Amino acid sequence: MKFVAGRLVQMVLVVLSVTLLAFAALNFLGDPLFNILGPIADEASGPEFDEVRAQARADFNLDEPFLVRYGLWLGDMAQGDFGRSFANGTTVSSEISRQLPVTIQLMIYAQLLSVLISVPWALWSASRANRFVDKASTVVSFGMLGIPVFALAVVVFWLFAVRFDIFPTRFDDETIRTRLVSMFLPAMVLAVPLIATYQRLLRTDLISTLQEDFISVARAKGLPRWRVLVRHALRPSLFSMLTVFGIQTGALIGGSLIVESYFAVPGIGAGVVEAIIRDDFPVVLAVVVVVTVIFVIVNFLVDLLYSFLDPRVQFDG
Amino acid sequence: MADASTIDGSTAFEVIDEPAPPSVARQLGLGFWLSSAFVVLVVALALLAPILPIADPDQTAIGGRLEGPRPGLWFGADSTGRDVLSLTIWGSRISLLVGFIAIVIGFSIGGTVGIAAGYFRGLFDKVVSFIFVTLLSFPALILAILITTLLGRTVLWVSVSLGVLAIAPVGRLARAQTLVFAEREFVTAARILGASDRRILVKELLPNVVIPMSALALLGMGIAIVAEGTLAFLAISVEDGFSWGRQIQDAGSSVRDLEEGPHAALFPIGVLFLTVLSLNYAGDRIRDVFDAKELQL
Amino acid sequence: MALLEVKDLAVTFATASGPVYAVSNVNFSVERGEALGIVGESGSGKSVTVKSLMNLLPSTATITGSATYDGLDMFNLASSRRKHFYGVDVAMVFQNPMTSLNPVKRIGVQLTEGMRYHRNLSKSAAKSRALELLDMVRIPDSAKRFSQYPHELSGGMRQRVVIAMALANDPALLIADEPTTALDVTVQRDILDLLDGLRRDLDMALVLITHDLGVVRDRTDDIVVMYGGRVMESASTAELFANTIHPYSRALRRSIPDMSMPRGTRLDPIPGSPPDLAIAPAACPFAPRCVNVDAICKFSLPELAPDTANSEHLFACFNPHGELNEESI
Numbered sequence: 001m002k003f004v005a006g007r008l009v010q011m012v013l014v015v016l017s018v019t020l021l022a023f024a025a026l027n028f029l030g031d032p033l034f035n036i037l038g039p040i041a042d043e044a045s046g047p048e049f050d051e052v053r054a055q056a057r058a059d060f061n062l063d064e065p066f067l068v069r070y071g072l073w074l075g076d077m078a079q080g081d082f083g084r085s086f087a088n089g090t091t092v093s094s095e096i097s098r099q100l101p102v103t104i105q106l107m108i109y110a111q112l113l114s115v116l117i118s119v120p121w122a123l124w125s126a127s128r129a130n131r132f133v134d135k136a137s138t139v140v141s142f143g144m145l146g147i148p149v150f151a152l153a154v155v156v157f158w159l160f161a162v163r164f165d166i167f168p169t170r171f172d173d174e175t176i177r178t179r180l181v182s183m184f185l186p187a188m189v190l191a192v193p194l195i196a197t198y199q200r201l202l203r204t205d206l207i208s209t210l211q212e213d214f215i216s217v218a219r220a221k222g223l224p225r226w227r228v229l230v231r232h233a234l235r236p237s238l239f240s241m242l243t244v245f246g247i248q249t250g251a252l253i254g255g256s257l258i259v260e261s262y263f264a265v266p267g268i269g270a271g272v273v274e275a276i277i278r279d280d281f282p283v284v285l286a287v288v289v290v291v292t293v294i295f296v297i298v299n300f301l302v303d304l305l306y307s308f309l310d311p312r313v314q315f316d317g
Numbered sequence: 318m319a320d321a322s323t324i325d326g327s328t329a330f331e332v333i334d335e336p337a338p339p340s341v342a343r344q345l346g347l348g349f350w351l352s353s354a355f356v357v358l359v360v361a362l363a364l365l366a367p368i369l370p371i372a373d374p375d376q377t378a379i380g381g382r383l384e385g386p387r388p389g390l391w392f393g394a395d396s397t398g399r400d401v402l403s404l405t406i407w408g409s410r411i412s413l414l415v416g417f418i419a420i421v422i423g424f425s426i427g428g429t430v431g432i433a434a435g436y437f438r439g440l441f442d443k444v445v446s447f448i449f450v451t452l453l454s455f456p457a458l459i460l461a462i463l464i465t466t467l468l469g470r471t472v473l474w475v476s477v478s479l480g481v482l483a484i485a486p487v488g489r490l491a492r493a494q495t496l497v498f499a500e501r502e503f504v505t506a507a508r509i510l511g512a513s514d515r516r517i518l519v520k521e522l523l524p525n526v527v528i529p530m531s532a533l534a535l536l537g538m539g540i541a542i543v544a545e546g547t548l549a550f551l552a553i554s555v556e557d558g559f560s561w562g563r564q565i566q567d568a569g570s571s572v573r574d575l576e577e578g579p580h581a582a583l584f585p586i587g588v589l590f591l592t593v594l595s596l597n598y599a600g601d602r603i604r605d606v607f608d609a610k611e612l613q614l
Numbered sequence: 615m616a617l618l619e620v621k622d623l624a625v626t627f628a629t630a631s632g633p634v635y636a637v638s639n640v641n642f643s644v645e646r647g648e649a650l651g652i653v654g655e656s657g658s659g660k661s662v663t664v665k666s667l668m669n670l671l672p673s674t675a676t677i678t679g680s681a682t683y684d685g686l687d688m689f690n691l692a693s694s695r696r697k698h699f700y701g702v703d704v705a706m707v708f709q710n711p712m713t714s715l716n717p718v719k720r721i722g723v724q725l726t727e728g729m730r731y732h733r734n735l736s737k738s739a740a741k742s743r744a745l746e747l748l749d750m751v752r753i754p755d756s757a758k759r760f761s762q763y764p765h766e767l768s769g770g771m772r773q774r775v776v777i778a779m780a781l782a783n784d785p786a787l788l789i790a791d792e793p794t795t796a797l798d799v800t801v802q803r804d805i806l807d808l809l810d811g812l813r814r815d816l817d818m819a820l821v822l823i824t825h826d827l828g829v830v831r832d833r834t835d836d837i838v839v840m841y842g843g844r845v846m847e848s849a850s851t852a853e854l855f856a857n858t859i860h861p862y863s864r865a866l867r868r869s870i871p872d873m874s875m876p877r878g879t880r881l882d883p884i885p886g887s888p889p890d891l892a893i894a895p896a897a898c899p900f901a902p903r904c905v906n907v908d909a910i911c912k913f914s915l916p917e918l919a920p921d922t923a924n925s926e927h928l929f930a931c932f933n934p935h936g937e938l939n940e941e942s943i
Contacts, residue, residue, distance in 0.1 A: 010450075017451040025467055146594040148543040150550040150562065151586040154569035158582065162575045169572050213713035216670050220708075221728040221779065222701025231727070235718050254458030254547075261551055262570070272459070273551050276466050288463065291456050310718055 007303055011296050018292045019077070023070050026281055082286035085275070092286045095271060100290065103260070103267035107252050109183055110190035111245075117191070118198035118241075123229050125199070126206035137199065144196035149255045153189045153262045160185060171265050186259040193255075194248055198241050205237035212236075238309055246302035253291050341606065349602040352595035359592050363409040372400040374407040374559070383578025395567065395581040396574050404564055405585045411472065411560035412589075416541040418476035420534055423483025423541075430484070431491025432526060436499055436518060445488070452485035461544060462553060470556040475548060479541050490533055494526045528607050535600030539593040546589060561589045615685055616643035617819050618667075618787055623679035625659075625666050625843075634891050636662045637843045640679070641918065642836075646786065649813055649820040651830030651837045651851070653866065657888040659843035660823045661709075664789045668706050683787070701728050705780035707790040707809075711772035711797070715764035721775055722760040728782045747778040751808060770801035774808070781812065788813070789821045794829070806833060827866050831855060839863045842889040842899025845918055849927040859921060859929045861906045898932070906933045 064072070076083070082092035125137040161169045167185050172178040209215065210233055218232045219225075256269035264270070268287055275283035342350075362369065372379050380394025387393070392401035434445040452460075464478035498504060499522065507517050542561075548554035549562025568574060568581035575582065625637040637659040644650045652660045666677050667688060681688040683703060691699055708714045716724060725747065726740035735743065741760070748756035751774040764772055773793060780788055790809055794802035810833045813820045822830055830837055830851065837854045839847040839862065847860040858864050865884045886903035898904070901911040910932050921927040 013447070014451055017447075021451070022463065025463055142598070143594065146539075146597050147590055148546055148593065150547050151565060151589055154565055154575075154582050155586060158569070158575045158579050162572055163579070213708055213710055214716040216665075217706075217708055217714045217776065217779070218716070219670060220668050220700060220706040221731075221782075222697075222699060223727065223731055224697075227731070232716050232719070236716070250453075250456045253456040257458055257462075258547055258550060272462075273553070276462055276553055279466070284463065284466070288459055291459060295456060 004304075007300055011300055014296055015289075015293055016074075019074060019289055020070060022285055022288045023073060024066075026285060027066060027069070077286075077289055082289075083282035085280055085283050092282050095283065096268065096286055096290060099266060099268040099271045102265060103256055103269055106183060106187055106190070106256060106260070106265060106267055107249070109180075109187035110194065110252060110255075113187055113191040114194035114198055118195045118202065119234070121195070122199045122202035122206060123226075123234070126203045126210065126233075127225070127229055129203075129207050129210075134203075137203075141196035141199050144192050145200075147192065149189060149193065150258045150262065152192055153186075153259055156185055156189055157262070171263060183265065186263040186265055189259050190252055190255045193251070197244055197248065201240040201244060202237060205240050206233055209233045209237045235309060239306070242302055242305055242309065246299035249298045250295055253295065344606045345602050349599055352598045352602075355591060355595045356599065359409060359588070360413060362406050363413050366406050366410060369406065371403040371406060374399060374403045376400075383574065383581060385578065386580060386584075392584040393578065393580045396571075396578070401568075401581050401584050404559070405561070405588055408559050408561045408564045408585065409588070409592075411555055411558045412542050412545055412562070415472060415476045415479065415545040415555070415560070416538045418473075419479035419483060419541040419544075420537050422477060422480025423487050423537060424530065424534060426480070427484035427487030428491045428526075428530060431488035432495045432518065432522060434488070435492040435495025436514070436522065442492070446492070449485040449488050452481075457482050458544070458547065461548065462551075465548065465553060470554060472555050472558065475545060475555050479544050482544070483537055483541065487530070487533060487537065491526055491530060494529055495522055498522055498525045529604065532600045532604035532607070535596045535603065539596035539600070542589070542596075543593055561585050565589070617646045618644040618681070618683055618821070620663075620667070620681045621679055623663065623666065623677070623681060625662050625671065626676045626678075627672075628674045628676070635843060635895060636675075636891055637666070638895060639918065640838075640840070640843075640845055642838045642845070642848060644787065644819045644821060644836075646819055647813075647817045648836070649810075649822060649834040651834035652821060652823045652840060653825065653827055653830060653837060654840035655825055655884075655888055657842075657891070658840040659891075660840050661791055662843075663840070664706070664791055664821060664823060668700060668704065668789065698732050701785075702732050702783040703785060704787045704789065705783070705785035707773075707777050707780050707788065707793045709792040709795055711769050711776050714776045715772055717764055719763075720760075721762055721764065721767070725760070725775070725779055725782065728779065732783050743782070744778070747781055748775075750781065750812070751775070751778045753778070769797050770805065773797060773801075773805055777805075777809065777812070781816070784816065785818060787819045787821070789823070791823045792825065793822075795825070809833075827863075839866065842895065843891055844895065844899060845928070845930065846900065847927075847929040847931075848918075849924070849929075853924060853927050857921075857924075857927065859927070859934045860931050861904050861934065862900045863929075865903075865905075898930075906931075906935070908933045 080093050082096065084090065085092055085095060121137065125134040128134050157169070160166045168178075168182045170182065172182040206229075210229075215228060215232055218228045223231070253269070256267060257273055258269075259265065260267045260270035261273045268290070272284060272287040274280075275287070376399065378398035379400045380390050380398050382394070382398055383396055384390065384394040384398070390400060390402070392405060395401055395404065430445055434442040461475075461478040461482055464481065465475050468474040468477070504517060504521050507521050512520075545554055545560060546562030546565070549560045550566045552563075552566065554560065554562060564585045565582055568585070620640060620642050623637060623640040624635070627634040627636055640659070640663055642650060642652075652663065654660045662671070662675075665671050666675070667681055671677070677689060683699075686695065715721070722741065722744060725744040726735070726737075729735045729740050729743060730737070744760060745756045748759060753759055753771060753774050759767065759771070759775075764775075767775065777793075788809075793809065794805050797805060806829060809820065809822070812818070820834075822834060824830055827837075834851050837847075837849065837851050838845055839854075839860065841862050847854065847858075847863045849857075854863065855867075858867055862884075869883050884903060889899040889902070895915055897913055898911040898916050901907050904911065914932070916930040916932050918928045918930045921929065
């Protein structure tokens, strides 16, 4: 359990540093009053606004030292109080709790698609290593890694929603089915670079696993080829892919900003882009915190999964 | 396969006149030179844009609305009749400039700090490594957005924010490379001979760390160009500038425009894709060739 | 009809630097319930030979010649027969028990998957059969072992598990490829005796591959001695030890400890190293290391031929008794 404890301490440290950095950025880069209060801090003048400003200074403890303010703010955050959005005065936590599930669904959808496509693909190319199929696969996955997500979004949208009317052009929340269908293109766009990454890593690991004696043993048992691949070679080959699975969550979060904005999916990514454009700092800050916490937790879970993949990995080792 | 491998081993051993290793230029391969040529072409066009015989990118109604490609208007026209080729060439200027500055920032800071951490070790290394972990824990795009939003959407600040993103990955690689080389005989030898830290760092370590880093620089340049494009696509990059991302967003955001003339979006996408692909491929080749050399040492 | 009959078997690997002639001209047969020893140094082609029979060679290998199992052409099995052939009729035990078991799967799963696939056994039926097998290979605490992972077992235990796995579907032919080479000396004999006992109890044919003539002496009916991918000598075990003809076989005998040797006999390792198989054999592969080498050995390839005194005793040598010498040709 020493391992788990060590990772937990690291997680907390990372979350603290990230939030401190974000909070410091909002406080030291530009006028914190403006950053907190929004446009009225600058634009409006007159005694009644002076009062608002004074009220805000008091509300947000602007006269306290920086670290105290950070502590107070962190306390609020921990209790789920993310403040109010400048734009419409709703609480940020209600915005986030509305948008976050959509984004999480999108990310799970994308990860699911990538795993479902990359794993069979890697199995296929690894079982035919260095033959034509495998070489062609390498070229294709290299290309897939090079496409910028936003460019891919435009091409895919044009091809499958405009040129050929296979998928709807708008997000449709009516039923689960329409939601799945209308989220397919965004999820696919997010999945493309993941598919290529997973395929490459898994293929390399599979090829080295297939050299192992226990694969010969399994084949000597008379098990069919695909069964040996799936039952014996796959699991010991998943390490690199799993490591990257965690890291890629960060890329997915970035990608969700683009994809949600472009495909008008009402998730946290589209929300934060809007918030940035209208300088809605409480929203931005909250998203940074929420997203970082998710990212760190996913990577922690990935570490735990190692022991499932290889019983020899012991946490207290 | 014990038997087959001994067979292979013994045959490899028997080969007496081993052919001389091919030159580095040849090892890099045709693909590397084609990619490099394409990158050079794009850069040259960007630099020469003001004196090239192309239409003014801001002038509308040069062609019809979303008119398709034709001789003289090779990439066609966009929804306001502007010349897409001219827009693409002018758009490359900001994309490439931001990519370049970002890489310079990322490498000078990340590289220096990483090498120092790997060389001096100790507490400094621990602190630096933790900062790298923290930076990498930030979803990259959000960090970039945060910085540009707070500092302003100018070429400089956009480049700075992307440069900051490069610090951690570059620093980690520089640190790892330095750790590898700091243990090598030639560094130990220099140290025993009483060379100063400064001399060892500059004369012995830097040249060995630079080659793998140059591969990363090409890859990083591609990433930075995409990142700028992404910010521009989200309308949060350089405010009064026009880059590929902005151009693609302009032409690709309306269903109607895409229906009538997808070329206005697809041409800049194609150029962007080829540029990034070329940078990636060239970087990969350099890394492969020099990694292999590394093994022969 | 012999259970396994191998005729003119040759295996060539395509490599970047040209073909490698790993095995050529291999002939032998195994009767039902009998044991055959294949003996040779590493690189002699014995492993490649059995891997070709088990269909375990990579796609770079080209196999010619024939191998029949119970009259069935093993290299051209009908797909319906092939589906339940390996692991059922013929099974194999590998050299290194440390790497023969999948590290991420429990012993029980690895033991039962073969029977469940080939015989459609239920989970519980497969488990009781697996426990029976573990008892058969004398693994104590079989129920506990069943749910353990390979890394929790010692090397000797793991090899017993590998043997149990091979026996799962009552094979008529078991191939054991240097089953004790990777083990501690102290457990080598136990494993060999276990294999020998199982062969007798289960009336199973056994092909035992080893580099150690001593291992096969009391445990096999026939012996094939291989060198450089070719059969050097083949005879019944008793005949081979009574009348060792080939200089290589004799060198092998001298290089191993032998209980029948008088005390104080020196062991002679064979000087030199195995031949380069990238060159198509045009001379006796053993010539460079042979004490009886003669001019003819260097430019002609001896055929495997019966001894005049015993037509069952084959050997491939021009000068087995050192009668020839350079001058006489």
